[in-house]
Amino acid sequence: MSLEVVLANGSVIHTGRKTLKSVTGYDLTRLFVGSEGTLGVFTRITVKLLPLPEKIETLLVFFATTQDAVQSASQIIFNNLLPRAMEFIDKSSITCIQGYRQEMQIPAEVNALLLIDIDGKEASVKAEASLIEEIVRKNHAIRVASAKNGQERDVLWEVRRAISPALYNIAPYKINEDICVPRSRILEILDRIANIHNRYPSLKVACFGHIGDGNIHVNVMYDKGDQQKTFAERMIEEILRNTVEVGGTISGEHGIGNVKSAFLSYEIPPMELEIMKDIKRLLDPKGILNPGKMFSC
Amino acid sequence: MSLEVVLANGSVIHTGRKTLKSVTGYDLTRLFVGSEGTLGVFTRITVKLLPLPEKIETLLVFFATTQDAVQSASQIIFNNLLPRAMEFIDKSSITCIQGYRQEMQIPAEVNALLLIDIDGKEASVKAEASLIEEIVRKNHAIRVASAKNGQERDVLWEVRRAISPALYNIAPYKINEDICVPRSRILEILDRIANIHNRYPSLKVACFGHIGDGNIHVNVMYDKGDQQKTFAERMIEEILRNTVEVGGTISGEHGIGNVKSAFLSYEIPPMELEIMKDIKRLLDPKGILNPGKMFSC
Secondary structure (H helix, E strand, C coil), X not given: CEEEEECCCCCEEEEECCCCCCCCCCCHHHHHCCCCCCCCEEEEEECCCCCCCCEEEEEEEEECCHHXXXXXXXXXXHCCCCCCEEEEEXXXXXXXXXXXXXXXXXXCCCCEEEEXXXXXXXXXXXXXXXXXXXXXXXXXXXXXXXXXXXXHHHHHHHHHHHHHHHHCCCCCEEEECEEECCHHHHHHHHHHHHHHHHCCCCCEEEEEEEHHHCEEEEEEEECCCHHHHHHHHHHHHHHHHHHHHCCXXXXXXXXXXXXXXXXXXXXXXXXXXXXXXXXXXXXXXCCCCCCCCCCCC | CEEEEECCCCCEEEEECCCCCCCCCCCHHHHHCCCCCCCCEEEEEECCCCCCCCEEEEEEEEECCHHHHHHHHHHHXXXXXXXXXXXXXXXXXXXXXXXXXXXXXXXXXXXXXXXXXXXXXXXXXXXXXXXXXXXXXXXXXXXXXXXXXXXXXXXXXXXXXXXXXXXXXXXXXXXXXXXXXXXXXXXXXXXXXXXXXXXXXXXXXXEEEEHHHCEEEEEEXXXXXXXXXXXXXXXXXXHXXXXXXXXXXXXXCCCCCCCCHHXXXXXXXXXXXXXXXXXXXXXXXXXXXXXXXXXXX
């Protein structure tokens, strides 16, 4: 909602308001948010809070195919059901988890999972949960596990939480991408990633993430050998190009930083990039704020 | 979500994405939105849609005092009930409506109204409506009228819709303000406005608006005489100063344009204003886009 920002020249400004709405002047808050420290240093941030929901229910749904899982996710959204969280977990991620946590029993025929959190008033959560169950059953769900209290929910969410540490069991190095595509293009981008992966069979790839937003974490795992690293980097480059081709963005959450600055021009056209750099030069003429991050001025 | 913008130099840029999330580069979309045509001309706008709710129920609540109405609105929000709309209507507005639409019978002892729309799934709407009714009854509501279908809802909303045309029945000229305050300061700003009004008894003032957002439309009505116009302008100036004093903003929705450009500095400090003007000069060095609007460069 509002920021206190120290500018490159040392002066302190305040952006935004404590009101729910305001349309006075340019929206400096949104210009600074996501600027990755390249326009100023934030020393105070005021955020908007949402009330805690009365009730949360979690469903973990097992599918035989990726297509069934993605189709289910689309139909859930298409039916105006807007889960608090909807996480997709692919076969590689499942395999990783099982190597890492023996106690997590997931049948061999399962090739994709959806982890779904529904929140709201007690009555509506119950109604939405049964509609979602109906949709996933129609899409050939093998099994639906449901959790209604915090402890049971933790057990189901542990599957999702285990993925990141488990990945290091299959290879010591990871490049973690954060692409986001229009929700109608999720299956297409997953297919394209699988096709790209076919050309780099020595690498391991695990995809999981916030499918309800079209935001997929693509993890390319590689071994120390120099060649694998080169392959991993080439693969990432191809995945990012394909993401932009289907109307997506190279970063849904993580930002650009150093790692993705070379790829920013895949997505942002030259003129738009020039405006961003002009704003950077305007607010930081000497280039002292997070130099080299996002783009070099 | 995204914009096509023609810049001052004639070039066309595209901002934003069709994805639900993206954090690549600076948020140019939000910089342009609300810039009132001073940074570029929008030729294409992509907006995000929300699904239509399954059910909408409307309540029109009659109160003997403004305090009861404002207190009810606060408690509704405090209890995590987030109505689709919550409109406050003051005594002057009620008087106007009754002069304009004889058929709208509102008892003389009613000094404030709340018009509340609740939306969502059928089951949760029903539960929320009865919780809201409980809250307003505790706050001495005189009467609660409820509407469950579109036709009945239209009848209740006609009260709100009648206000703007009805205002011209009490005086031929109107200055319509659009202040927004933190929700905890609504009663205070209404009190301050009443006190200011006491010093300009020849003017008529009607306050109504989106109380759930803290956004109040203050309408100062005046006659042709030059003195009334001067009084009205002075009153507006005092109201805007008081709004900023209680942590509010001089415009919640309408923007600055020509009419409020003289007051922008009440709210935006000099350094922040300078950054905005620098951005304006950067994107429109010759000042050809909506010249004089918001601020003169």
